Amino acid sequence: xxxxxxxxxxxxxxVEEENERPTHEPIFVxxxxxxxxxxxxRWIIRDYLERSSVGCLYGPxxxxxxxxxxxxxxxxxxxxxxxxxxxxxGSVVYLAAEGQRGLSRRILAWEKRHGALTRGVHSRLLxxxxxxxxxxxxxxxxxxxxxxEAIEEYNGSGAEPIRLVIIDTLAKALGGKEETxxxxxxxxxxxxxxxxxxxxxAILLVHHNGKDPTRGMRGGSAIGGAVDFSxxxxxxxxxxxxxxxxxxxxDLDYKTDTIKLRCRKQKDDEKAPDIWFKxxxxxxxxxxDEDGAVIGEITSLALVETD
Numbered sequence: 001x002x003x004x005x006x007x008x009x010x011x012x013x014x015v016e017e018e019n020e021r022p023t024h025e026p027i028f029v030x031x032x033x034x035x036x037x038x039x040x041x042r043w044i045i046r047d048y049l050e051r052s053s054v055g056c057l058y059g060p061x062x063x064x065x066x067x068x069x070x071x072x073x074x075x076x077x078x079x080x081x082x083x084x085x086x087x088x089x090g091s092v093v094y095l096a097a098e099g100q101r102g103l104s105r106r107i108l109a110w111e112k113r114h115g116a117l118t119r120g121v122h123s124r125l126l127x128x129x130x131x132x133x134x135x136x137x138x139x140x141x142x143x144x145x146x147x148x149e150a151i152e153e154y155n156g157s158g159a160e161p162i163r164l165v166i167i168d169t170l171a172k173a174l175g176g177k178e179e180t181x182x183x184x185x186x187x188x189x190x191x192x193x194x195x196x197x198x199x200x201x202a203i204l205l206v207h208h209n210g211k212d213p214t215r216g217m218r219g220g221s222a223i224g225g226a227v228d229f230s231x232x233x234x235x236x237x238x239x240x241x242x243x244x245x246x247x248x249x250x251d252l253d254y255k256t257d258t259i260k261l262r263c264r265k266q267k268d269d270e271k272a273p274d275i276w277f278k279x280x281x282x283x284x285x286x287x288x289d290e291d292g293a294v295i296g297e298i299t300s301l302a303l304v305e306t307d
Contacts, residue, residue: 031180042200043074044163046085047272048226049202051163054192055265058217059233060245062252064259064279067303068233069166069206070106076164077124078117081225090126090163091199093151097172103127109282113302122149124160136260137174139167139187144194151199165195168206171218181222188226211248216264226266234260236276248252254279258306278306 042051049055049072058066075082079089096103102140107125111117128147147165155161167173170187177183191203212217217223217230224230235243238256252259258278263271279301288298 001134024151041269042088043086044076044088044090044202045082046087047266048072048082048085048229048231049099049164049204050269051088051202052200053228053267054196054203054205055187055227055229055231056205056207056217056223057210057231057233059152060209060235060243060248060250062250063233063235064252064277064301064303065170065206065233067106067260067279067301068259068277069168069204070103071110071303072127072204073164073166074110074121074205077126078119078121078151088134088163089160091126091160092164092166093129093147093162095165095167095173097167097169102300105284105298106302108284109300109302112282112284113280113304123270126154126162138189139173140177143175144190148194148199151195151201155199162199162201164202164204166204166206168288170205170223181219184219184222185226188223190248209245209248222284224265227265230264231272232262233262234262254281254301259303276306277303 041114043049044051057065057069073092074080075087076090077092079087081087094103106119125127129273151162151165170184171179174183174187188205195201200285205223207217207223210216216232235245235250235252235257237243238253242260243250243257244250257283258276261275261277263274266272280303282302283298284300286294287298
């Protein structure tokens with residue numbers, strides 16, 4: 001095959017250009033990047049959950065934080081507004097390291113209060129198949145990289161891409177490691193490196209208060225500095241005073257008390273406004289004994305927004 005002069009000239013220019021390219025990454029790069037400065041924030045739930053971020057939803061036991069996390073999951077999977085905020089439709093992975101059996105009841109209670117979900121929505125609400133104490137629910141070792149591969153495989157299957165990963169609770173997903181600042185920091189860094197940055201998902205960690213509620217969440221100094229956002233659930237009595245948890249537990253009267261969701265941190269953005277919830281008891285089905293006699297009702301709670 002013959003080449004004319006223009007072909008030879010183009011080839012030489014291409015070789016010279018390739019030779020002029022740096023063979024290694026530069027040590028210093030410009031601090032300012034105009035494109036980065038004007039790129040809009042990409043939200044999974046506007047003002048609350050940002051894409052490629054990791055954050056925490058914490059509060060004392062009994063403050064319904066898991067109900068709030070599950071409602072966020074339902075709205076992302078269905079594309080419905082979450083408390084008036086726009087949502088990016090997508091699949092959701094829920095790692096329930098504790099209380100797995102109650103998730104289906106909570107979803108059914110939500111449907112009875114807010115409207116039935118379609119099969120398509122149900123198919124986008126995914127539970128990571130782990131059991132309490134299962135090594136696959138360990139945020140160290142190979143668990144998170146393996147989860148990354150599983151999400152990539154799922155996203156490549158033609159299904160709606162996974163937008164949100166909820167880990168409930170953070171402490172139960174430490175694989176038995178002692179709850180130290182170092183362990184929390186390592187776990188969050190592992191999630192950020194393997195899931196947030198390469199996949200663009202938002203990660204919501206459900207976590208507990210410390211025994212002293214005035215000091216925030218457990219491992220507060222490590223988690224608070226490492227996460228991009230944090231929200232706190234607070235029980236509020238009918239008279240307006242906040243509940244003081246007893247040994248990390250808050251005893252709510254669901255008929256009169258409310259839950260306040262309060263933003264503690266929102267990186268690079270204005271803090272989201274407080275949202276108030278009440279819990280309604282929903283009857284799901286009769287409860288039978290082994291002989292088939294009705295002995296009560298199967299119930300769960302559904303959240304409704306209130307002022």
